[in-house]
Amino acid sequence: MTAPSRLISTVDYHTAGEPFRIVLGGVRPPRGATVLDKRDDAITRLDDIRVLLTHEPRGHADMYGCFVTEPDDDGADFGLVFFHREGFSTACGHGSIAAAVWAYTTGHTPLRDDGTLVIDVPSGRVTCTVRDTADGHPRVAFRNIASYLHAQDVPVPTRRGTTTTDIAYGGAFYAMVDTRTLGLEVSRDRLPELIGLAAEIKTHVTKNHPLADPEDPRINGLYGVIFHDRIATAEGRVEERNVTVFADGQVDRSPCGSGTSARIATLAARGELTENAVLVNHGILDTTFLGRIAASTTVYGKSAVIPEVEGTAYVTGYNTLVVDPRDELPTGFLLPSS
Template identity: 45%
Template sequence: MTAPTTVRTVDYHTAGEPFRIVAEGLPPVPGDTVAERCATAIGPGGSGTAPRRGPLDEVRRLLVQEPRGHAGMYGGFVVPPDDDGAHFGVLFWHKDGYSTACGHGTMALGAWAVDSGRVAAPDEGDVQVRIDVPSGRVAATVHRAQGRTTGVTFRNVPARVGARKVPVATTLGIAEVDIAHAGACYASVRARDLGLEVTRAALPELVRAGREIRAALATHPATWHPDGPLLSGVYGVVLHEELPDTPFGPHQRNVTVFADGQIDRSPCGSGTSARLALLAEDGRLGPGEDLLHESVTGTVFTGRIFADGVTEVTGTAYRTGDHAFTADPYDALGAGFLL
């Protein structure tokens, strides 16, 4: 194990989805931008879900794998921003590697930056935390009342629709899949088209369907991003179902299956952005209307979209602990394992 002997983290959860923040003690990550540093972390010939081994990835593996983490863990390495227009940058990671966008992580980082004093904030009112991520510059507006953080609004890079009603064969039948880019590429499918409901009991089937759809779309041209391979390819599959509309707009429940079968416990921030773009194109979400987006765990985000494709997603993020993880050189398990 070449990672530091001790790695210190601050952990948050956003709507139930964990986010483990590493702000110091990292090995050098060469690059002039966060996107270049992400490419460095992935390594030559690697991919977002199959990075090359290296000092930084040893830290990721240590923190995401058991017994220090778990297959549903998510986190980020805080790195320098692209320029002084942002407060900091971040490299998002999960059990399989790295991602180019993460809405729930951006919300957690905004809360952490304010709660830790890294970004000054009023006791009453809002403050914007600007963050460079591999897909561009995003912002977390942190809402404050009575000296505490009460919520965070994530403003994403512009979202756009890639393709509609792409037929995909799965073991549960043919699904018509919509593709949208929102910092990462997401495929959306109605769960009922596969005979499924978005429930905890159906998670094994939902995960299987998500993995099959992601694999089937691996070479589909609509998953390609003009900025290159780092932003291309399906990152997550959003399996969703309709709930009764609210007075403010549509109401949906989803489970997002990302990377290699990982389940988002939150409604998925970037995935919500992708859903907003699709709903807007369908004419189901107009100016002044909100999507109430519910997760399989029952937590919610509220999302809206503007004329330029920029989306905003609001949720809550709470600190869950501070940790000093140790890697004993005599530990035969090393960085750990995944089940």
């Protein structure tokens, strides 16, 4: 029997339906002074591992995951470098929730005295409050980095006519479009059309609106397009349904944690969400994140908020992934979406 050329151990979770694969062993963690530096190292040195973990037959076209790293300093408990089928992202809210559930339930990292875990991610430092519930499964509310509305009501031409988008930052940049302006709704049967429209919107915004963090240009570009439907508005409550299309057409099954952060910042800037209100944000699977404004602040001279997004994650399996040295497809493959 030929010995495997590589063995990689992982644990898989889903957060509101969106997968998250945490690498436990078999890969040398990314190196660097900060987690953003470690992301640079992963881009250079671990891209083949990213492909192996996200592509078929070990993954799938919508897989997501992370490498666990040392934090930037003693102020955090650990770091995360996120990856998906196209590359390495700067933020991942659903992944932060899954990692907090993993660290707490496995005993990898004990909670601090205030019931939190502090995680360094490429876009900054997030604080996860972990609380047990009546059914014994924890819920996590992660407090994200400062998020803000970058541009409002930007006109964008599409195959269904010109629409407008709000561009906001929640650890990555998102363009948000009300599907009613396109004569559509957020639903599973509309996904192929929404994916196509997202590509058009992303191409136009990328060409006409360069996006980068003023302090570190490594955080740059339009990460995703969020299509949203307003369901209801009441005193202290805004309820929406959304789907986020990111990377090269990847669909977030959850309501998107960093996208929800950008959405909170946008609603706050528009005066539609106050510090005492909650955003009930449903995803394409009707799973839900709860979003709140934890604090108001300013960043780069812009009004901004510190968003808090609440959800939970469930373990789906432990894996030892193997590469046979004779395999003609050693790092896997992707086929075009139907």
